[in-house]
Every structure is written in C-alpha cells, then in structure tokens.
Amino acid sequence: MVQTNGTSKRMIRLGLNHLQVAELLNEAIEKQLISYDRQSIKLSDLGSQILDELESVFKKTKKEEWIAREEKNRIPILDKKTIFVPNQKELFF
C-alpha cells in the first residue's frame, strides 16, 4: 500500500478492517519499516528489503492465481428460459 501509493481495499477484501490496517501501518512505522513524517510516507531501506524478501516468498507463480475469483458476485446457472429484469431501484444511471 505504501510502496504503490495504493489503497487499503485489497487488505479489506482479505478480511481486515480499516482500524486493523491503520494499526499495522503504525506498527510498521514503529518498527522503522516505514519512514513517516507529516510531509511524506515511504518504505525505509529496511522495509524495502523485507518487502523484496516477502515478495519472493509469496510470489504467485501459477497463472490461475493471478486473478482471484470473486465468488460472492457469481450468479447461479440460469435456465435458458429465464428472463432477467434489473431492479429499477438499484440502477444509478
């Protein structure tokens, strides 16, 4: 998140809440893995080194794992005679 200037969304998807993400960030700062002042936040040299080590350990080498399946939005198999009509209240356009 710090390295890529990204968001916490991936961690939230993995089951953390925002407070837990913030606690982890704070812990990383205390352990000097992240250097932080009010002007900037970035990985320290130690943090970069550990990130490189972890990436090689956790690198997904199987192509099928590069994109995670999102089961919660998977729709059941529909009968070919089924007609789908969207709920008008759920449309925002």
Next chain:
Amino acid sequence: MSDADALIRLYKIFSNKHWNSKFGHETVFTNFSKLIENLQPEQKKLIVELTERYTWITEGEYPMLLNAILEKIDKEKLNKIKRLILFPVFKPEHKDQTKSGNEMLYKFRAYRNLLDRIKDKQFVEIETYEKILSTELISEEGTEIFLLDDYLGSGETIKDTVTEILKNPLITTKKISVLAIASQKNAADYLTSMAIDLYTDKIYTRGITDYYQNPEKYDNIRTMQAIEYKINDNKYPFGYEESEALITLMRTPDNTFPIFWKEHRKGGIHYPAPFTRNE
C-alpha cells in the same frame, strides 16, 4: 496525500484525542476511512486537517464538563445567587419538541448534587414559555435564570429564547446567564452584545474561513465545495448558516460541515458519514 498517509494521520488523531476510548469509535474510524478513500488527494488533506481540529464530546463527558464550566463563574456572583431558575434554550415555535436544551435540563437535574459549586442552591425548573413569562420568582433577590443548552450554533435559537423571555417585564438581562457545553463565536458575540454572561467549555470559530489565510483559505473553500458535491440533498452547505462547525456532541449539530454527518455517494454507492446525524 496518499491513502496510507491519511490513514495513519487518522489513527494518530484517534489516539492523541483519546477517541479510541469512546463508544462506537471503531465505526466512526471505519466511516472516516471510507470517506477518505473516496476523496481526491487535496480533499483527503483538507478532511484530515479539519479532523485534527474536530471536537467529539460524548454524553458521558457532560457532567465533568458541566462541573468545569461552573468553575468559571465568578465566586462573588455565585455567592449572591440563592436560587437558580433553569430554563432550556429552544425556539418558541418548537415548544412541542424535545430539544437539546431539554436534555441539558435533565442532565442538570440528574447531576446537580454532584456539581460542587451549585449543589447547595435552590433549583426551580421551568420548561415552558407560558410559565417563564408568568413567573414572579425572578423578582426575588438572589434569583438568577440559567439558560441551558449543550451547544450554541449560529445564535438564532439563543436569540429567540432571550427575546421571548424578556417579554416578562420582571426579567432583565442582568438576571440571565447562559450555560452551554460548547458555543460558536456567532452565538457568543450575540450574548456579549446583550451583556449576558456565557459560561462554556470553549468558543469555536469557523473551521475554514476563520482559520486559514488566503490563498489557502480560498483553495480550501473550493475544495470543500467539491467535497460537498458528493452529498445528496445538501440543505446546509458548510453547515447551517455556514457556521463551518467542527463538533459532535450527543448529536452532531447541523452547524457542522455536512460531510461529517451526512452520507456521501461515489459510483452510485452511498457511504455513511463519520458522525451520522439522525433526524
């Protein structure tokens, strides 16, 4: 400002201000985080800066704050008072509603034996304009009216209250004091102009207009306007009467910037506010 920077700043705000010991703080933190995620970098920066100056007072803190506020009353003045007439701040047209002034009256009733400076006084509670306008108690020596509310915003409500009670010819501004947990400067200035003593924990100025200098002030006003564009049905841009308040008490007043108490939308999804105000 990046998400990581904003999140850690928010974490430190909750820690430094001891918000992480308040009931519901996890939900407030989550709602703040989601709000910040939905903003552009300069908008994140502004919201974080405003949150650093935000005040969150829970109901449980009221008795201690009341006690501290009463300590501010001049000793000589307090010694002369034998009887307190307690009256809630509310507009005459709201007489059938329960307003925050009534809540403060009930708090006073519940805790007055613990409020060191006044526990030995006599108390008379009046809750209707009909009674306060007809009472003759005020003419007795050593009797003072305390108008109660937890928060004074634009000054409209306190002005209406004072104007109405002064219709009792026995009541003068010398016999009135106002007690509030917090007050915006507008309301405080009105009371000063009326020579009515206000006892409060803190007087607050407008969050952007009275804090920043140009060009930063101009930029932040534009940034907040862009943020408020995400709010549906925004009746009070920059808060009621543009009070630009940064405060939540038992309830968030509508004087506070609406982004803190009204839900916002992004991509068709509605997100709850950090300090949702229920109507």
